[in-house]
Amino acid sequence: MDREQEELQFLGFFGICKESIKIICTWSKIFTKLTLTLIIPLSIIFLANDGFSTFISSKIITNANTLDYIPPGTPTYNKISNLITSEWITFWIIKLVYFIFLLIFSLLSTSAIVYTIACIYTSKDVTFKNVLSVVPKVWKRLMVTFLWNFGIMFAYNIIWFFISLIIILIWLMFINPNSNELLGLNIVFPITFVIYLLGFAYINVIWQLACVISVLEDIYGVQAMMKSKDLIKGKMGISCLVFLVFTINLVGIEFLFEQIEVIDWRIGFVGKFGYGILCLVLLTLLFLFGLVVQTVIYFVCKSYHHENIDKSSLAHHLEGYLGEYVPLNSKNIQMEEFDV
Template sequence: MDKEQEEMQFVGFFGIFNESYKAIFAWRKMFGKITLSLILPLSFIYLVHMEVSNLFFSKIIHNEIELHHTRPGTPKYEKLSDLISDEWAYFWLFKAAYFTLFFIFSLLSTAAVVYTIACIYTARELTFNKVISVVPKVWKRLLVTFLCIFVAMFFYHVVAFGVLLVSVISIGRNDLGLAVFIVLAIFYLAGLLYLTVIWHLANVISVLEEAYGFNAMVKSKNLIKGNTWVAALIFLTVGIAAVVIQFSFQRVVIHGRRSGVGTRVVYAIFSLFLHSMLTLFGLVIQTVIYFVCKSYHHENIDKSALSDHLEVYLGEYVPLKARDVQLEQYHV
């Protein structure tokens, strides 16, 4: 973040990665503490969830196979049936606990990283205790934004599924139907990626501006104009990296029974480290993209006003009005 704001608009795909890396490296102690306290537990929860889910499914599938080969009405059949019902109940309770913890740590991590980058940008005094004290206040705004994007995602999938279903029924199973399915699938994935970009920038807006929820989504949609492809390609790259880590973890740790316990433990630790670093990198990247998009649209971020806005979370001054805090425009 050592570039002037006017220069940020010229930062491209590789430049955004470079700026994000330099910010993390320059403040590695601060980001190290954030990673250990918030992001590492987030990654740990995510990876452990995959291992435990696999164990649940293995037991359930084994018992269902046994049930299928057992004569109905016998004591063994009734016992297996009750056991499978209990296992499914435990599985969904575990899923609920996982999503709750993952959701909380995800919001807290996002709030901490975005706030930290903003403080670095405005040259504010920054301590880990201050960041931790701010996070519980910021994540409430992120919660509203997340719920709004969840609603948008839900309706998007309902409409996409409806269109796909109608198309398949109308055209039928033939070469034309397959071609239409492929085209619709491409459009679906493109739309999903677009919503993902809006979501990430809306998170940053929810912290750095007064807008949150659907208002933050609208601002995010307008902000990414002109940089949509760059932002989409960046988040796609980060997403692919996350999928590679997940696939490798499943292949070596979860299903790699022949690898040996020692190898699996070492690779599990390595995967935890990689996933934590990638999560931190992704959170920093989305904040850098926000500043790049602001510069691209010639919107001057008044560092003094932004600094005052960040003070609201600390309760150290009387909150400014929206028109005072809002980021101003400049013309070049």
């Protein structure tokens, strides 16, 4: 990043995207190695889960439909019933394995990309070997931040479940079930769902910035989440737009990949394989671009709040990962106010 820090605060959505692309292209060699080592496996895990889940789900649905035409208690019925049970067990085992590996490679990729960009920002020599040696240490800090986000999201979903339940009960208490006014629920629930999505996006935007903070500053976990909440003020709109665009593209790629099982390919296996490779490439580029943008937003937010990052202190903080890590005090690592 060759921009002056004061200039970063003026970057909008397209400016952040342009800066991210410039970083990737300028340092393409190390980003290519990180992509091959961490991000492609992450993408494969993501798509493989979709493929296996779709395949097993279709088998469960087919067998469940078959049971409707077979008398209960017959040997055939029991055989198919046991088969469905084993398929459900397989389904949830795959989900558990998927979640574990997705979490590992997601945190490793985040650690590597954030550390690499910070080294670029401080003009510090960065090699693929150094990044890989740092990643396991940074990964532990990110895990704590992730667990806090997981707990917050779990509580958020539980709260919204009870809110929805209360809305239904109140509505049924004051509205005649046989009345056309019951259709008002069709209006209430979309509104509450939109509110839920806004809260969901807000929490995830804070978490993504907290991940960067966990790597570049001496705090992590709930402290990083709180710092992220304060830091993102003033740039929430841009951050939410980035999250929305990323999510739409992710869902779009996932939808395209699922069409492999739906579309009747006349060119057979070769067509499906090529189509799958295309989805893998698109998803890999999306993950890489998303992680770089996530880090750039951190520097943009810092600049917006007039918090000057002392490059020498940040470089010293990053070097601490290469040896025995000793957390730096926030007073030492960064940030002095600067006047615009």
